[in-house]
Amino acid sequence: LVSRKDHPQDTVVMVGDEPVGNHRKTVVAGPCSVESEEQVRKVAESMKRQGLRLLRGGAFKPRTSPYDFQGLGEEGLRILRRVADEFDLKVVSEIVNPADMELAVKYVDVIQIGARNMQNFELLKAAGSVRTPVFLKRGMSATVEELLFAAEYIVSRGNRQVILCERGIRTYEKWTRNTLDISAVPLLKQESHLPVFVDISHATGRRDILLPVAKAALAAGADGIMVEVHPEPAVALSDAHQQIDIPQFEKLISDLRESGLLS
Ligand code: PEP
């Protein structure tokens, strides 16, 4: 069902009134974790100014260490919804528990399934049973084919609104957090009709190379990028090293617009 063979036309995922895919380039931006309403509002204001509409933020955080900040849970979703409504934005947020799908659809416009859960088949089935669009990230050790099969789990349950996201894979390279598999972008575009995004923040884990990486992603045919933005990255409760501040975010977007790769 996710293959281009029987479905040559690009799928347009409708995030409320905001279309994603089919030659549009979309930016998903926001903090790694929702920390407070003021924090989210500062990013949202900047997005509104720039005409960007998809606001991300983690409320349920899949952290490597159980002692790290685990997210605000439902309160985080409530904050996202309130701020998004205030600025006419759409909410993208990760869900980690199949039982939370009902809760999720009350608050979010796009359900994110994270790299660590790409093959959580019960979660995929639960996401397939709702009609909210899904942002499905490639597992850090998953092949392109496995990503497509994960998407097939969702679509075969009846939810056709799926966006694929390359976010870097594990290799021996240490100068980036993950290794961006740029070939995955044209491969996924060729094999599937679903929109394809690149998460430039988790792919690199650093802020100094985001512009060329974003350009490469868009030039390779990505329908959009995801980037982590925090009003004060140094004090962020997660991913402090890779998040960009608001001036850096606005510079990144204006540089991409100037390059002609983003409208
Ligand atoms: C995220 O986008 O918040 C995240 C945790 O990314 P990933 O699942 O790709 O590691």
Ligand code: MN
């Ligand atoms: Mn993060």
